[in-house]
């Protein structure tokens with residue numbers, strides 16, 4: 183596995199703390215012309231938003247980390263987005279016993295806005311985890327990458343999720359899972375948007391019921407690569423939420439995994455805000471991974487997960 187950090191810096195104050203010439207400007211020559219015209223002599227090329235993309239062990243990141251801490255100490259919270267990028271060899275992916283399932287394709291509106299009923303009365307008052315789905319999932323289907331007959335099979339989305347992490351799979355993917363007797367997932371009906379909308383035969387809700395137990399050290403959680411959340415602002419004191427973001431590969435206790443082809447972690451990641459909810463990490467077996475891969479199911483990304 184090789185790991186990079188991808189970072190976008192939009193903050194001139196922060197930029198001035200970074201080594202000169204680090205990364206690349208996100209402005210085109212046309213952007214630059216426009217800003218020069220607007221700002222005149224006050225315009226500084228070194229303040230342009232930049233992208234920094236370097237290997238995780240690059241010494242650049244030590245300087246970035248120091249700059250974030252120095253700025254924070256002055257009371258200025260640096261403005262940037264940063265995330266880890268992991269790449270694996272085919273052999274690494276094929277030899278892992280368990281993989282983390284990532285679903286990059288998300289869509290709006292959330293199920294709640296389309297008539298899905300949730301019971302929040304059992305939710306944790308601190309982190310909001312624990313709401314129960316009390317109706318079929320309703321989603322706006324024309325916002326999803328549809329299984330229209332006019333779209334070639336190879337391009338149809340196999341799995342997608344709403345911004346509130348309600349996961350749906352296409353009929354084709356659901357059929358594959360049934361034939362292979364994939365365990366740990368319930369395939370539930372999906373309805374269109376609106377409380378009286380009909381069931382669609384094209385999609386199923388992908389409700390993970392398999393249990394992966396808790397994530398364990400050395401799994402890393404935090405606000406971001408340079409913001410570890412030392413105070414635990416985003417950790418639920420009851421143990422439901424482990425952090426705002428997952429920053430490393432996942433490690434779980436072998437003894438707590440129930441052996442299902444799809445399993446959700448007991449502790450969650452994220453934050454209850456607006457329509458967004460903390461979500462478990464979903465882990466899939468190598469068998470399930472091979473099924474998705476062999477059938478070229480679109481909308482799937484995986485990382486290696488570790489059983490200890």
Ligand SMILES: [Zn+2]
Pocket residue numbers: 306307308309310311418419420421422423
């Ligand atoms: Zn909680």
